[in-house]
Amino acid sequence: MRPITFHDLTHICQLAQSAIGVPLMIVAQDKTVLASYAEIEIPHPFSKSSHTSQLECFELESDVADTLVLQKNASLEQFISVQVTLSDGQNVCIIVGPCISYKLNRDALVSLLHDIGQSYDQPQFEMIQQYYDQLAVVDKPRLVKIGLMLYYMVYGKHLDVEDVVQKNTDVQFSDxxxxxxxxxxxxxxxxxxxxxxxxxxxxxxxxxxxxxxxxxxxxxxxxxxxxxxxxxxxxxxxxxxxxxxxxxxxxxxxxxxxxxxxxxxxxxxxxxxxxxxxxxxxxxxxxxxxxxxxxxxxxxxxxxxxRYSKPVKMCHEYIDQFLYEKISLNELAQHVNLNPSYLSQLFQRETGVTISVYIQQERVKEAQKLLRLTNQSLADICTWLQFHDQSYFTKVFKKYTGDTPRRYKNKYSII
Incomplete structure (x- = not known):
C-alpha cells in the first residue's frame, strides 16, 4: 500500500465521520489538533478547551501501533484511536469521540459528579446534563468496529476484533x-x-x-x-x-x-x-x-x-463441530484412531456417560439456545439436531431440562 498523505487522511476522516456520526479529529504527536470534524455543539463543562477531554487520556507514542487503542476518561467519555505515519514521516493519531456507552440518568450523573469532585449549581447541572445528552451512545462492540473500519481504510489490513478487545482489556487495567x-x-x-x-x-x-x-x-x-x-x-x-x-x-x-x-x-x-x-x-x-x-x-x-485424555477431548471437539450432522461411534473411533469398543469404554470411564448420551445432552443444550434466541419451529430444530421425530425430541428434551420444548420457549425466549 502506498504511503498515505495528510490530504488522503483528511478525506478518509471526512467520509468516516459522515458515516458514523461521532466527532473525529487528527492530532499530532505533541497533541496539536490538526483537523477536527463534527465538533459537539455544547462545550465540555469541565474543560477550558473543547478538545481537552479528548486528549487528556491519550499517550501518543512515536511508533505506529499495531492495533487500536480504546480509552475512557474519568468523565465516562470513551474514545478509540488509530496511529498513522504519513508519507512525510510525521506521526499523527486519529481519535474518534467523545461518545458514551449508555445514557446517564440524573441520579447516575449526580453520582459521577460527586466522584470527580465537581461542584455545581442548578444552571451548571443543567448544562452538564445537556452536554452528556448530546453525546452519541456507542457501545464498545460498535466503537471497536468503527476503529476496525478506520484501520482498514488507512492500512488496507484486517484486525481481529477479539485480539483488539483482549489487548485493550489487558492494557487498560492499572496494576x-x-x-x-x-x-x-x-x-x-x-x-x-x-x-x-x-x-x-x-x-x-x-x-x-x-x-x-x-x-x-x-x-x-x-x-x-x-x-x-x-x-x-x-x-x-x-x-x-x-x-x-x-x-x-x-x-x-x-x-x-x-x-x-x-x-x-x-x-x-x-x-x-x-x-x-x-x-x-x-x-x-x-x-x-x-x-x-x-x-x-x-x-x-x-x-x-x-480432566480428559486426548482421545476424549478430540471426541468433544468433533461432536461440537458436527453437532448438526449424524455422528456414529465408528466415525469418532476413526477420528481418534482407536478401536470403537475401547473408545466407548474410555469415554464412559472418563466422563461418566456414554458417547450417545453425551451427544444427546449437547444437542439438548443447542436446542435450548435455538429456542431462546431464534424463532425457528420445533420441527426445524428437531430435524436439524438429528432427532428422528418431534415426540422423541420432546421426551429427550424434558428428560434433561424438566420442561417440554414449547414450555421452555415460553419461559425463556427473548425474541
Missing part, C-alpha cells in the same frame, strides 16, 4: 494491586446474592460455566438491554464497585459449577473483590471485573482440558 490467586488460599469465605439483568447475566454465567472466554469477553463489552439499578446514589465509583462485586460473586458460583475446586474459586473471588475495593477509578474497577470474569472462564477451560 495497582498484585493479583495471584495461586499464592494464597483464604480461610474466610462469603456467599453473596444479588439481583442483576437476568438474560445478560445468564449468558455471561453460562460462558464462565462452560469455559468460553472469547464469547465471555464479547458479552462483557456489550451493554445489556435496560439499566442496572443504581447501587449508590452518593458515589458512582461505589455503584460500580458494588456491581463488580456482584459479578465476581456470581461468577464464583458459575466457575464452581463448571468444575473449578471451591477453594480455588473462593480464593480468586476474595482477591478480586479485595482488589476492587482498593481501586479509586471507575474504569480500573470495570477492567479488573472483566479480568476476573475472564480468569474464572480460563480456569474452567483449563480444568476441563486437563
Amino acid at each position: 495497582q494491586v498484585e493479583l495471584n490467586p495461586d499464592l494464597t488460599l483464604s480461610r474466610k469465605r462469603q456467599e453473596l446474592s444479588f439481583h442483576h439483568h437476568v438474560l445478560h447475566e445468564k449468558n455471561v454465567l453460562q460462558c464462565i460455566k462452560e469455559g468460553r472466554k472469547k464469547e465471555l469477553l464479547k458479552l462483557t463489552n456489550q451493554a445489556p438491554e435496560g439499566e442496572f439499578g443504581l447501587l449508590s446514589k452518593k458515589s458512582y465509583l461505589r455503584h460500580t464497585k458494588n456491581l463488580s462485586i456482584c459479578a465476581i460473586a456470581l461468577a464464583t458460583r458459575a466457575a464452581m459449577e463448571g468444575g473449578v475446586h471451591q477453594e480455588v474459586a473462593y480464593t480468586v473471588s476474595d482477591l478480586y473483590i479485595q482488589a476492587i475495593e482498593e481501586l479509586q477509578d471507575v474504569n480500573d474497577v470495570q477492567h479488573i471485573m472483566t479480568k476476573g470474569l475472564a480468569e474464572f472462564a480460563e480456569r474452567v477451560q483449563h480444568d476441563k482440558s486437563n
